Amino acid sequence: MRSWCVRVPRDRGESVRKKLLELGLLDHALKIRSEDGSVLIPILAPGTGELAEEFGSELRLEDFEERKVQERDYRKAVKVPSELANLLPSSYDVVGDVAVIRLPPELLPFKSEIGNAMMATFPRLRTVALDRGVRGTLRIRDLEIIAGENDTSTTQVEYGLRFKVDLSRMYFNPRLGSERMRIASLVRKGEVIIDMFAGVGPFSFMIAKYAQPERVYAIDLNKDAIDSLKANMIMNHIHKVVPMLGDAREIIKSLPPADRIIMNLPHSAHEFFEDALSRLKPGGTLHMYFVAGKLGAADFVETLKREARETSVGVTVTRCEELKTYSPTTSVFSLDLLLAHGV
Template identity: 40%
Template sequence: MGRGKFLRKLACEVLSEDLARKLWGRLEIIGDIAIIRKPPEIDIEVLKPLGKAILERLPYVKSVWVAVTPISGMYRVRDYVHIAGEPRSTTIYKEHGCLFKVDIRRVYVSPALNYEHIRIAKLVRDDEFVINMFAGAGLFSIIIAKHARPEKVISIDINPYAYELMVHNVKLNKVEGIVEPVLGDAGEVIVNYEGMADRILMPLPELAFKYYPKAILALKDKGYIHVYEFVSTEKKSEALTIATKRYEELSSSLNVKCRAEFARVVRSVGPRYYQVVLDMFCIKK
């Protein structure tokens, strides 16, 4: 049984069928923390029995939180309310043989990017110079360092809490000589790496289009830019075409020849709203 069905079934048992229908159909597990989303019309107190039931049914879960706001702000985090179990927001999250200390209240973490983390790592060639413009707690960067053989991964984030966790995680995974955490605005920091990168990651859809020219600046004469973008469209099948056209036109305006070698819809993030990824191969004219 998937986690969404599990959550709905449990909510039917503990709350009511009506309340279960109103719940967001996704139970997110990060380390030993479970996260559920709160619909506006449901009070936090009503969800506490559900939190206790989750602890009873899933013994590996030690803490249950409710996300009460959408992702927002410069640091891309939600507001959370604790409803059951240990009152802590930090945990150790495991992915692809790596360990990550994270704090759900201070840094953005999404298990939904699990496949993308390893997919990108497998594309990295020996001795590549990689720049991750929006690194968070270091998941993309560290998984690349552990599963590929890059020369260096410059790992940038503007969030000081994410930076501290990234520094910790680099040591935890013993990749100090490869992953270099950098605190700052990627748009400003990346000018220090002009013409140095073989591959650039832009896993922040809200800023990808704005910062894309900066990424082009940091590329060598040719290289890859992995762009994560949001697309609003009536048809899911049109999302990739829309995103590809947008970035190919932007590249052309920058006098750079780019094409999407690969594109996929990563996930649906709302009604007729999709997160997509484009693997852009760029050649500077």
């Protein structure tokens, strides 16, 4: 498989591998290989932005063999009645050293056993929390600690960026890293970007680090999220992001027209569609995330197009893909939409 990599002389291989590991940039799914006295180390990010500054001519695209990863399975360590064993979830999220797991009602009496089994299987975990759902306007996860320390603050490393988050006070989803990188890779030099629902800033930071925007306005209604975003800016040496606390609908009116607007509020981004269109430059791009039935995305897109026509603007949908399953019947979709130059 083709991937970006860092090519260094063999005697620097181990120190560069360790550095990439620390930065969260090492691609564990691909095998490191040697060639003519050099080591080729596959990385997760494209060879642009700060990476290009750091590794310069050592960055290149090469072919790699995929690694067969042997996953450890906490389910082998849990003692639950045998008739419930098949209900144990095979997947869960890990943010930094905190694991977050959802359980069906039948398994709730065994939540401590499950949490302890996860801690025993993955010694780097400090806390296991039961996910009781994301709630309210601020999209905060209702968490109950079921094993380990009573603390949901942690630091997640994503594509070389460090995010300090408290999962009980602000939203963070560790599954969107490659989507955030996809958006960053579309950004052209000098773009003005508005991240309407920025949280602790993962979309904004990825763009600031891996593209060359003029400015990224990062808005959020949650003061805790914006405080973390500001602290994370210092920790990551990010300068082009402007944190803004408040309601995106109001704040966006005071911002300059944008080349690109990101709307990651899947349950209600639609309600802010007109506000976003009014701040998008002709030819600009809107990235919207929305929840719809597995077959309902096409209707949603038609509704957006009609609403745009009603406000006398033309839009073209350039991409609409299912991003992740949200419930047995619904999914989160990722939509890229282009505002016409004139109608």
